[in-house]
Amino acid sequence: MSTPFDSILVLSFGGPDGPEDVRPFLENVTRGRGVPPERLDAVAEHYLHFGGVSPINRLNLDIIDHLRAGLESAGIDLPVYFGNRNWHPMIEDTVSAMYDDGRRHALVFPTSAWGGYSGCAQYHEDIRRALDALSDKHGQPGTDLMGLRKLPHYWDRPEMIAACADAITAARDRLPADSRGDARLVFTAHSIPSAADKAAGPPTLGGHLYSRQVAAASERAAAAAGFAAHDLVWQSRSGPPQIPWLEPDICDHLETLAAQNLDPVIVCPIGFVSDHLEVVWDLDTEAVEVAERLDLPMERAGTVGVDPRFTDMIIALISAQLQGLDTDAAGMGCTENGARCAVGCCVSQRPSRPAA
Ligand SMILES: CC1=C(CCC(=O)O)c2cc3nc(cc4[nH]c(cc5[nH]c(cc1n2)c(C)c5CCC(=O)O)c(CCC(=O)O)c4C)C(CCC(=O)O)=C3C
Ligand SMILES: [Fe+2]
DSSP: OOSOOOEEEEEEOOOOBSHHHHHHHHHHHHTTSOOOHHHHHHHHHHHHHTTTBOTHHHHHHHHHHHHHHHHHHTTOOOOEEEEESSSSSBHHHHHHHHHHTTOOEEEEEESOOOOSIIIIIHHHHHHHHHHHHHHHHHTSOHHHHOEEEEOOOOTTOHHHHHHHHHHHHHHHHTSOTTTGGGOEEEEEEEOOBHHHHHTOSOGGGTSOHHHHHHHHHHHHHHHHTTOSOOEEEEEOOOSOTTSOBSSOBHHHHHHHHHHHOOOOEEEEOTTOSSOOHHHHTIIIIIIHHHHHHHTOOEEEOOOGGGSHHHHHHHHHHHHHHHTTOOHHHHOTTOOBTTOOSSTTTTOOSOTTSOOO
């Protein structure tokens, strides 16, 4: 569909809004993906600890409020919609409502900055699912009805790196003045199965696109914050224990660091744009408990979603598209109607999901 863009869809992961949502939400997340029941029980507990409410929906609505205000100041008159992969508002319902409102060509902003199956390809699958649902409803191919163009990976945008560096500096300033100079900087992102990381990105680039992007973003943010050294670790692992995932885990790494010395640690969740459950539970609860047991002073840096530069970045990505940038020039991850970024790109490792 080559009509001009007439709307924006913010597309995210979704999270429960109350205790009764927790189980059905987790069922949606893990549909046929080999997450053991014990792990699901444990994760359900994490959500129930917060009354069954994930902060993610409210945080996304904040991002959308800022985006609407930013678009207005930039003189861009496009309505902003919100849809999720795993919980309400579900992308299928949102896209259907967009169609009913007369929207025919939307730009899709995903709340993941990264490549890889979970961070990019799965968002393309969400877009295809929504177009399929539209097709079922109207009896015509979804792509004859509407076009949806996902914006590119944005982990390397200068606004992101600058916002992340400032969040690190702010965390360092919260440490006691006499030990700040020795602080150790540790970046963390969501772990994924090692096989999924190996398969991440177009085959021509040799795989490992996700972990390489996270490593490169960490390098840049550390340098911008004035750190000569840093570590990169992973968090929130799920899946059966016999399957390798990216390591080390943040909590294991805190043990390793404490065995060396008790210099304070700054933990920067570079892998996430907002303080959702993976941050407030896995870092602010679990990792904090480990650090306290070890007597290791620890400060967690904020996430970038609340920084005005994050909004500026989304608007810059949108403006580039409004100026007629084609998908190839826009950067990796930008395709129309859920098309893969390249042949064989991020092919899912799960036999239950055939590669498109
Ligand atoms: C790379 C990546 C991102 C970053 C990119 C992006 O942001 O998209 C991310 C984000 C998120 N992950 C989230 C939550 C969950 N992730 C799970 C499971 C999994 N994540 C994976 C990867 C990622 N996940 C993987 C490989 C699995 C295994 C199962 C599968 O292959 O799908 C599970 C199941 C239970 C468990 O095992 O933990 C839950 C509940 C929430 C919402 C938090 C909230 O509610 O506030 C968010 C933003
Ligand atoms: Fe996840």
